Amino acid sequence: MTGTTDQRSSVQVKRLRVTTDAIIAAAQRAMFEHGLDITVEEIAAGAEVGRRTVFRHFATREKLIRAALAAGYTDFFDSLPRYDGTGWENWLAELTRRVHRQTAAAGRIIWHLRTRRLPPLLAAAHDDHLHGLHQLFTTITGTLWAAAGGVGPPPDQLRRTVAAHLSPLFTQAVLLDAEGDPEFAAEIATTAVIATLYRLLDDR
Incomplete structure (x- = not known):
């Protein structure tokens, strides 16, 4: 009996996980199209479950989002691609392409997160993302500096240049104000970061 009970419990856990994942995926798809202006009904329809099922998995809409x-x-x-120790300029170019492509796709979400007064749970999620971005910028800066032959800690100007040109707001500026696309944003970003890096190496 114990074995049968354990098997049933394992199956139930897997079913719950599958449903939870389907609800989260549906919420992500809806947010790409509508940003934060999504309803539980839209998410439920996308996940092919009932509204009550959504609330069995997530107590509130904010927790789901x-x-x-x-x-x-x-x-x-x-x-994002990891640096493999060779061809740092090619790595940087591919990195900027992926960042700007994905940022462009999530443009509506980012705009809502940056411009709206958010409820506490969503504000905390956004803060976590910003913290992760800053850590990413710092890691990229250190990797570039070491790969290009820099000695000692990387200059803060390099970190700020990386942060400015990989920022989601930079992507939006290129798309909206420069009438460009993610590829153009990546090209500008790569060129600016490399130019700054070489100049700082020469200064050292």
Whole structure:
């Protein structure tokens, strides 16, 4: 009996996980299209479950959106290429392409997060993402400096240049004000970071 009970429990846990993942994925798809202006009904329809099922998995709409944002942030950071020790300029170019492509796709979400007064749970999720971005910028800066032959800690100007040109707001500025696309944003970013890096190396 114990074995049968354990098997049933394991199956139930897996079913719950599958449903939870489907709800989060549906919320992410809806946010890409509508930003934070999504309803539980839209999410339920996208996940092919009932509204009550959504609330069995997430007590509130804000908790669901926070979970979807957190999953999206994890996917974003995990998708970025890691430096393999060779061809740092090519690595930087590919990195900037992926950052700006994904930022452009999530433009409506980012705009809402940056311009709206958020409820506490969503504000905390956004703060977590900003903290992760700043850590990413610092890691990229250190990697570039060492790969290009820099000695000692990387100059703060390099970190600020990386942060400015990989910022989601930079992507939006290129798309909206420069009438460009993610590829153009990546090209500008790569050129600016490399130019700054070489200048700082010469100054040392």
